[in-house]
Amino acid sequence: MRVESLDALKKWKDNIPSPDTKTIRILACAGTSCLSSDSDLIIERLKEQIEKHSLDTKVELVRTGCVRLCGQGPLLLMEPEEITYVKVHLDDVDEIVEKHLLNGETVERLLYTDPKRNEIIKAAKNMDFYKKQKRIALLNCGSIDPWNIEHYVQNDGYEALATVLAENSPQDVVDIIKESGLRGRGGGGFSTGMKWGFTLQEKSDEKYMICNADEGDPGAFMDRSIIEGDPHALIEAMVIGGYATGAKEGLIYIRAEYATSIEPLRKAIEDAREYGFLGENIFNSGFDFDLEIKLGAGAFVCGEETALIHSMEGQRGEPSTKPPFPSQKGYRGKPSTVNNVETLANIPVILRKGAKWFSSIGTEESKGTKVFALAGNVRNIGLVEVPMGTTFREIVFEIGGGHPDGKDIKAIQIGGPSGGVITEEYFDTPIDYDSLDSIGAMMGSGGMIVMDEDSDMVEIAKFYLDFTQDESCGKCTPCRIGTKRMYEILERLTNMEGDPDDLERLRTLGENIQSSSLCGLGQSAPNPVLSTMEYFAEEYEAYAYRTKKTKYSVDPEKCIGCTKCKRVCPTDCISGDVRQAHTIDESECIACGACYDVCPKDAIIKP
Amino acid sequence: MRKEILDTSTLDSDGLKKIDAYIDNLSGNKEEQLIHVLHHAQQIFGYLPKNLQWYIAKQLDMPSAKVNGVVTFYSLFSEEPRGKYTVSVCMGTACFVKGAEKVLDRILELTDSQKGKMSDDGLFTVQDVRCIGACGLAPVVTINEKVYGNVKINEVDDIIRRYKRGEKHAS
Amino acid sequence: MKLIDKMINCTVNGMEITVEKGTSVLDAAAKAGVHIPTLCHLNLHDLNAVNQSANCRVCVVEDDNSGRLVPSCSQEVYDGMKIETDSMKAVMGRRTSLELLLSNHPQDCLTCVKNLDCELQSLAHEMNIKEIHYQGEKMQHPIDTTSQAIHKDPNKCIMCRRCITMCNDVQTVGVLSPLKRGFDVVVATAFHMDMGDTSCTYCGQCVSVCPTGALAEMDASSKVWKRLNNPKKHVIVQVAPAVRVALGEEFGYDPGEISTGKVVSALRRLGFDTVFDTNFGADLTIVEEAKELVDRIEKDGPLPMLTSCCPAWVQFIEQQFPELLDVPSTCKSPQSMVGSLAKTYYAEQNNIDPEDITMVSIMPCIAKKAEAAREELSVEGHYNVDYVLTTRELARMIKEAAIDFNTLRDGTFDQLLGESTGAAAIFGTTGGVIEAASRTAYEMVTGKELKQVDFKDLRGIDGIREATIEMNGTKLRIGIAHELGNARKLLEEIRDGKSHFDAIEIMACPGGCIGGGGQPYHHGDSNILKKRAESIYKIDLGTELRKSHENPMVKKVYKDFLGSPGSKRAKDLLHTTYSAKERI
């Protein structure tokens, strides 16, 4: 069935029956994290049970994308009351069916307990985790069935496209997006409207609209959640972007690691074609546009736009120098627009609600919201979408619920391998592109890792550098050899084989790699090191002057002599009798940390 | 080495036919689709041996060096066959002092394979890995996703045998 | 567009200059008289060989407007740009990149083949590097000496990728590619195969642009020394046309200066028993080839006929277009013809056992080394040519023997194979072989004397050229290509039945043999190649006889030994065969 106009679209929408208030709608999270804790089996079981009890007319089971509170998954959201069951196990299903579906009771033991106030919270919307969030990019994620185009249409889907094609010129669209103040969420933060304008200006018989779904940042998964949870939003945005820039072909470059999780996207593309949202003469406007999926094959650098383009051309994913920018010479040498998934997910909403509405959210220079993947030593692990200008403290302590064991939080790492650390003194900084820049960090794609007092910042910096030097494409000198040398210096330091000169060497080298590398990977690779060097200089010095304590020891006051550590020590260097304080022979200790992990009384002192 | 590369008789001919068909079906510039072709080939053959890379280069009418350059750039492409089970023996300090090396040797012996090379029966690829952060369980061996801790040398036989017999979640 | 619209203003270190839009920062700085070091950059613009991948980063300068460093080799100047080439940031950026390269480079400069000819070494000196602050793991790769022609030491590679540009973009051979990534990246053959197992044509263009000792010729000088020191061996040497206009550069002469007489004398001083001229072989080749062409025209094909004296090109067609092996002329190359006759005709005349003859040739070319090792190019178990030395190797031997090249008197070639015409001389440059062939074919076909021997239409530097020559009312349509990428285009036309040529000359190297892989390094200056070409034509012009078939010694060889062009004996000794090779 082709939908030929906005009216036809609206008519269709009106004919889709909306859920009856009497029916129970179960939103079952099938995001990647929940899937890995068997949410598909849970959904399967629910389906069986619903059939078995002939509840089909009374209960609607919706398999959704990520509901965001991944740390508490698998999650089930029971509408209309929005009662939320967390950490659901396969064995719990029968009880849920029995009590909730058949008898209208709540399964209390599966409800979320707010750890701070120690109170049970029934509805998701009342949890601190969700209260401060504002959804634009993730608007439909977790609330609709991504496999079902009707769900998207019911939520005003494709209306923006229909309107734009009927009423606006490409330049109008560019102007609206410019006015909205939307900036790229892929890391660079460049004005999306301006970018589209550049491509529109170029005269060429062929142009391309490209979606960057490489999402290589370890720990980040917002783009994946959008692709899985709301694929039509991405498709709608791509068509609009194509129209605004003059491209008839769109490409979505997805990392191959996501290959199995893009099935909803494939299905959505097929459906969109069937209804005429892709293909020729969309909404009878005379505009043609179609989409193709391109797969990566495991290379972080392919997230960089020029590398991404080369990878799409079947080559090694090596970046090339800019200018020329993709908008001048991109895919196949033709003008191309590269946008991030999250950036694009904002587009239909902006066009529906207006540039003014969007620009009323956020800060002076950064409008709208940003999605962060919150992880590390924090209670609520998951996806967080907040207005720009929200502070770190709000995200980590209010939404994230602070440290799970109440320990001190030492730093927040933002921007993954390209980013830096934020220390306590900056926790109240309103987050936007420019504020982060000014404190030596960067937005990156939105990975946010919380680190507690036990974290060794030098080791953390080394971890990131190991990642970047491994992922360096090897094309330019500073990145190819420089990151390797930085890593070697860090390794020397952490092995207690370094010397104070190494610190200067590390800093100078890092600064020069930043300034002279070819692409963003090299230019930002030293960030994790330089930023930790700035804020945690003493940790580096402890290694450089070899004053760092590297061996574990026992606090005799706390030790109860349970012998757990003694039994677990791989080198047998812990001695002590039962119920006597134990001691560690430092000459034999290899600092593996096994004792620390098993000690029930926190009696092991970390180096 | 030339002979070995030009000899595609070691490759399953049905597999090659599937690749031919896949390539024939591609539209537009075929060289541009190299990465997709390689994914497809790896799905069929499990890995991308040299003669297969050469074959693909020939079918796409491009230099093998370019194909090999792409294969070695992306971490998801493998030039070595991988067994059904990847056995990783941790060689971190803790595991090492607890005799991981002996464990590794024994596993290699039992699987009749060399480090990093697939066993002839196609079941195992045995490798050593850096510390996996489970030192309290040293020595540690993982087989695919499953973690085995405190592995004693005499237990190794039992574990491997169970995988050989096809008991998947041998524990 | 008016010129004024195309001009933009910028400053270089405070100096205001006006440059054309599209000018690189590097060129703009040069215009202001400011030198910026470069390493990976290669700009043989008129030969379509440009490496602009901006990977070495030793050319970075500061853009004062943004405060960022930009690679001057590939960054275009924009209007109002303020370029600082000597800011602390820029100097430190360049230094660091160079130091990093050096930290991953062997330090055996003293015994390196590129000692004093190495661009990395010169830069280290220029940038005053006295200490390398960053030390660490170095690359460790096996050295490849498996091909007869190219010596590959990946440990000296700095990943500038000039070789990759030459091999892939210019020559379209595609034997080299970066493999792996990050610090482990290495420029290599597919699967790290031995060079000798690949489809390498040995054109040596990778060698001619390599800034370090990573790629070099397989040096045959020690083997030649051994033969020279063996009194039982009668060691004959021959010198290719393009050598005499380039060797001088190694001894401080201006590019292109002709030093034929000194070359001969130097060879005698080195101890060669007989000094022949490959140009003689060139004349002989023309006579045989012209005969073959005339025959092929009369017998309806196969046409076009392609020249066959360039060995890299022969390798190329065998591997890349195996279905077209009937189009190249069956004539051996001049080097092989001289070798073949030296071990038969000359040996016979002088009563020397061919077994005792060592044939050495001095070539501008690396592929000639591989050509000499072809089974097809032997007669009765004797290879036509035993050793090939490149122009550079000869220069090194002369220096090694402490021969003062500059004060040498001019010597002359030995007979029987030492006489040549102007037609032979122009073999050394693109278009020369076909021009020489045309001079002879014209007289063969028409039976009339050719008055105007200069076929100017056939000359020039464009990658693909064409011309038509009238002979007795029939038109001979001629095509010329140099660089294998251009050759590929012509071959594809032939394969697809679209070619409209009767005869085609192909040379693998830019500019023909004067730009051969064994010539003194041009270091990216294409003017040097132009100068050499000019001298080649000067030699032609200054020679009394300018048609190959007029060479008295060629006539003599036919009379005494071969019979007529295309005779059975000529076929046996002067022609060869080709065989298809699987491409890798």
Ligand SMILES: Cc1cc2nc3c(=O)[nH]c(=O)nc-3n(C[C@H](O)[C@H](O)[C@H](O)COP(=O)(O)O)c2cc1C
């Ligand atoms: C090393 C590196 C990795 C990158 N990875 C990604 C990525 O995974 N996803 C992404 O959208 N952008 C990534 N980028 C940024 C892109 O180059 C590009 O700026 C972005 O896709 C543009 O889209 P936007 O304007 O919508 O943000 C990366 C950049 C660099 C330098």
Ligand code: FES
């Ligand atoms: S050393 Fe084996 S798990 Fe750490």
Ligand code: FES
């Ligand atoms: S010369 Fe410019 S980057 Fe190498």
